[in-house]
Amino acid sequence: MYRSLTPLCFALLTALPTLGQAAAPLYLTVDGKPIAAPFDGGKVIHPLTKGSYQIQITDDGRLCGPAEAAPLPFGKALPLAECGKAKAYQLRVMLPGDYEFSFDEQRTTLKVLRATKKGVVTRTPPEVECARWDGGPVTASVKGVWPDGTRLRDAYSGQEGVVKGGKLTLTPSASSGGLLLLEPVNAAKRAPFDWDQASVYFLLTDRFNNGDPSNDNSFGRQKDGKDEVATWHGGDFKGLTEKLDYIKALGMNAIWITPMVEQIHGFIGGGEQGSFPFYGYHGYWALDFTKIDPNYGDEESLRTLVDEAHKRGLRVLLDVVMNHAGYATLADLQDLGLTSLAQNTGKLPEHWNSWTPSGGLDWHGYNQFINYQSNDWSKWWGKDWVRAGLPGYPQPGVDDVTGSIAGMPDFLTESSKSVDLPEFLKRKADTRATPIPGASVSDYLVAWHTDWVRRFGIDGFRADTVKHLEPAVWAKLKAAGNAALKEWKSANPDKKLDDLPFYMVGEVWDHGVSKDFWYQNGFDSLINFDYQREGALTHAQCMSQAEPTYASYAQRLNTDPNFNVMSYISSHDTKLFFGDYQDVALQKRVANSFLMLPGGVQVYYGDESGRGLAKDGGVFDQALRSDMNWSELGSGDKAGLLRHWQKIGQFRASHPAIASGSHKKLSDAPYSFVREKDGDKVVVVFAGRN
Incomplete structure (x- = not known):
């Protein structure tokens, strides 16, 4: 999901102390160990890995701690109080990286946020020990897999050969990275x-392909005329439909599209400084939740997309959000007739969505025109529907739910509790x-989401923010989705x-390969x-390094019919594999190891094409959501990269044994393994780095 002002989902529970106005150096102390460098120019940047930390500040040798515990939202400057008893601040980091701790000029406030890179910085990946391939023929043992006389094909190069003495000799294609993908010429019928x-194949619809420019500015949405970090870029269902053959050619069998329902009409301020x-x-x-956002298209274009x-x-997975709604913006207050919640409207343009900051304001300045103390907020979602820091509403808690x-x-x-429709939806003409008699909030959300399944044949859901809801609600959604798809x-x-039932895959933040209660709900x-943080890079450097992971995943996932995971190397929330190293050769090699993983895989748009990072405006995950790099795919190294991913992906698609079969290593030199399931059998050979 997108985490807006807290993209790392970390919590810093503190009330920060004043360290006085003295000019003495200030030091950051992590888990009782002072960081060597003092705050330089009011800030210090320190790398932190995933985990929990005890944070203190050293001032002239004194450790200062909070007077009372309180949450610190990401990027918010909190006032410093007098130094009291030495208590540590509890910092929980979910994503490894550099973190910036900064004071204002008067040392009256402190902020903590993830440090952002300036410009594009490329790195050289660490070298990994690996066998070397000289580019010549490779002899692989297939004894016990196929009998002598079996004619095999290398699916990558198209070469064929016959097993003799339990062995086969072929020369890998120079562009394969030392890979042979062996399959019988007379293969069994695909299961x-x-x-x-x-x-x-996971894509952000707005950033993928613009098939209908006429819907680019729905509800008066504007471009910013600068970096367009978080404006609408124009991707839509029509554009996606035009690229279905492209996705199919990658060997994909499903597409996951980001939520398509009508979004908030306006904007909020982006980044710590409200710079966009x-x-x-x-x-x-x-x-x-009952309408398609017109920037994506209409019901006809959705039906065409699913049918095509x-x-x-290709199955269609729809991303669904059951945990939260969007913010209130100036455009929404105007469009929904909630103008009584606005103030200082004489300073606004005729169309409130056209407001731009001036007079020293930044994009956060739109907040001055919204009266957050008005009792008329009952006309919005209302106290029976949501928690919010608004008059009359239940206040948010501190746990996940x-x-x-x-x-x-x-x-x-x-x-x-049975609830009526929110007031604004009662008045919303389209x-x-x-009203659903006797329905609770979760009943409405389940009904709204599964209506798309019943009317359009959506095959499954990717569920957002899973751990932030009760397990029973997800079980209810799955049952309703099953019924709706059966009807369609x-x-x-x-x-x-x-006749397969409805499918659900969930985002439980930071979950790994473990079976727990979510699979029963x-x-x-x-x-x-x-996989992204623990295996992807090393395996791309040398495919034979993946053997322990392959063996473990196959044994854990493929011996239990009720257990699977979806692994990835890039996502919209964490990182792009290509982003760190900008290395086309490495991006080819990661296809070899990643697409041979047992279990499900998720390819993020541009993994196959070397899509680069975008300008992020100081919000790191915005860099991961650049426009698809179609213009680079006609020729050159990016075109070759795409062809490589297509060949590996098609091999995976042709052989269910790769994802769901047994795994057995055949040899260390050259590294090779066999996957087998229900008569489908393949051998993969990695000769080494060339």
């Missing part, structure tokens, strides 16, 4: 699709939302791909955060 073999307008282009700031995807054997992510209104999904398939027998799979 029917199963979600255990999911190869999912921030719209809900990503889809995670919903306004009306199904014709190509009752807390508010980045200050967004948090749905009361735990409540069993909504499909209607019954009504559309000529369009359905199969609606989820078929969970996103695997471990």
Whole structure:
């Protein structure tokens, strides 16, 4: 999901002390150890890995601590109080990296945030010990896998050979990275699709392909005329439909699209300094769950997208948000008739979404025009629907379920109370939302989301912010999704791909390859955060280093029909694999190791094409959401990179054994293994780095 003002999801529970106005050096102390360098120019940058830390400040040898514990939102400057008893601040870091601790000029406030890179910085990956391939023929043992006389094909180069004496000799293609992908020439008939073999192409609709420029500025949304960090860029369903053959050619069997429902109409301030307008282009700031955001298209273009995807054997996963709604913006107050919540409107343009900062204001300045103390906030979502820091509303808590992510209104999904429609939806002329007698908040959310399944044949959900809701709510969503998809398939027998039930994969932040209670509450799979940080780079450097991971994943996932994960190397929240090193050769090698993983995989748009980072405006995850680099794919090294990913992806698609079969190492030199499932059998040989 997008985490807005807290992209790292870390909590710093402190009330920060004043260290006085003395000019003495100040030092950051982490877990009782002072950092060598003092605060330089009011700030210090220090690397932190994932974990929890005890943070203190040293002033003239005195350790200062908070008077009372209190949360510190990301990037917010809190006042410093007098030094009291030496208590440590509790800092929880979810994403490794450099963190910046900074004071203002008068040393009256302190802020903590993730340090951002200035410009594009490329690095050289650490060298990993690996066998070397001289570019010549490679002899691989396939004894016990296929009998002598079996004719095999290298799926990468198209070469064929016959097994003799339990061995096969072929020369890997120079562009393969020393790889042979061996399959029988007379292969067994491909098994029917199963979600255990999911190869999912994940894209941000707005940043992928613009098929209809006429819908680029719905609700009067504006460009900023500068870096366009978080404005709408124009990608839509029509543009995605135009690229379905491209996705199919990558060997993908499903696409995951970001939430498509109507987003907040306006913007908030982006970044610590409010340096850019921030719209809900990503889809995670919903306004009306029953309408498609017109920037993405309309119902006809959605139906065309799903139907055309199904014709190509591509399932459609819709990203859904059950935890929160979007912020209130100036445009929403005007468009929804909530003008009584605005103030100083004489200083606003005719169309409030056209406001731009001036007179020393930044983009956060839009807040001066909203009256957050008005009792008329009952006309918005209302106290029975969300927690929010507004008059009459329940206040957010401090745990995962009752807390508010980045200050967004948090749905009361735990409540069993029957609720009416929110006041603004009652007045919204184009909504499909209607009262549901006796329904709770979670009942409405389940009904709204599964209505898309029932009407359009959506095959499954990618569930956002899973741990922030009660497990029973997810189980309810899964049951309703099953019923809705069954209805659609019954009504559309000529369009359905199969009779598989509804599928759900969840984002439980920082979850790895472990089976827990979420699998008993609606989820078929969970996103695997471990692989990107623990295996991807090393395995790309040398594929044979992946053997322990391959063996472990196959044994844990493929011996349990009710357990799977979806691994990735890049995402919209964490990092781009290509972003760190800008190395096309490395990006080719990571395809070899990553696409051979047992279990499900998620390819993030541009993994296959070397899509680079965008300007981030000081909000690091915005760099991960650049426009798809279509213009680079016609020729040159990026075109070769794409062809490589296509070949590896098609091999994975042709052989269910790769994702869901047994794994057995055959040899260390050259490194090789066999995967096998229900008559499908392949051998992968890695000759070494060339």
